[in-house]
């Protein structure tokens with residue numbers, strides 16, 4: 001074996017690199033391990049200010065949050081507390097004024113637009129209050145749309161599993177206008193699950209549904225976590241919706257005010273009332 005002498009300067013550099021890697025590893029290693037307990041989404045020191053000077057609105061103030069794999073996290077809080085801002089930043093749809101976000105160990109707050117678009121397509125599923133289906137496509141075409149856009153083929157077994165889970169087997173050739181609100185949102189859930197995203201974001205997913213069909217959509221989200229190990233982040237106003245979550249995070253004035261494991265509907269309702277009166 002041949003040994004080479006490493007110049008002093010390079011040795012110093014190598015040592016510094018190793019020290020840095022070790023620091024990064026020890027501070028973040030618990031987030032990097034695969035499996036239960038791993039943080040799929042990690043945010044540190046997030047702030048978001050809209051406007052400048054006297055007119056500045058601090059929508060988020062120094063928020064740290066980790067979202068654990070395979071759990072359903074609800075984000076609640078009074079209107080204007082920063083829920084949508086937080087969700088948009090965690091999903092890479094908006095940039096924070098300060099702080100950083102990583103998804104699946106990739107720091108998205110540093111990515112250029114093209115890479116970010118690709119990461120959103122590969123790693124993130126979305127469900128919106130207003131379904132956002134394409135009117136000219138059938139239910140089936142809407143469901144596989146994220147794969148078509150990525151020029152990926154559907155895994156047939158997974159596609160069948162998802163369609164069966166949302167109960168749309170006999171509605172696949174219908175267009176959105178021929179489906180009820182609840183059925184349309186179930187198409188949207190299937191579309192979000194089809195790529196097996198690292199994280200699924202749902203923004204008021206039951207906001208446009210009556211309580212019964214809303215309940216069906218909530219059941220589906222819950223099952224996607226329990227049966228498929230899906231990680232879900234749901235923004236909601238609704239105490240009933242949040243009561244299916246494994247964790248409920250309450251925002252107030254851009255800060256995390258309370259962060260609790262599973263809560264009953266009544267406990268959530270009381271907490272919201274308290275947050276609103278202490279404004």
Ligand code: ADP
Pocket residue numbers: 050051057058059077078079080081082083084085086
């Ligand atoms: P929530 O979703 O909890 O209702 P938002 O995140 O939408 O709260 O808003 C948080 C704060 O930021 C509010 O005071 C809101 O008025 C303000 N805000 C949100 N978006 C904008 C924007 N594009 N320009 C200016 N202010 C904004």
Ligand code: MG
Pocket residue numbers: 083084085
């Ligand atoms: Mg909002």
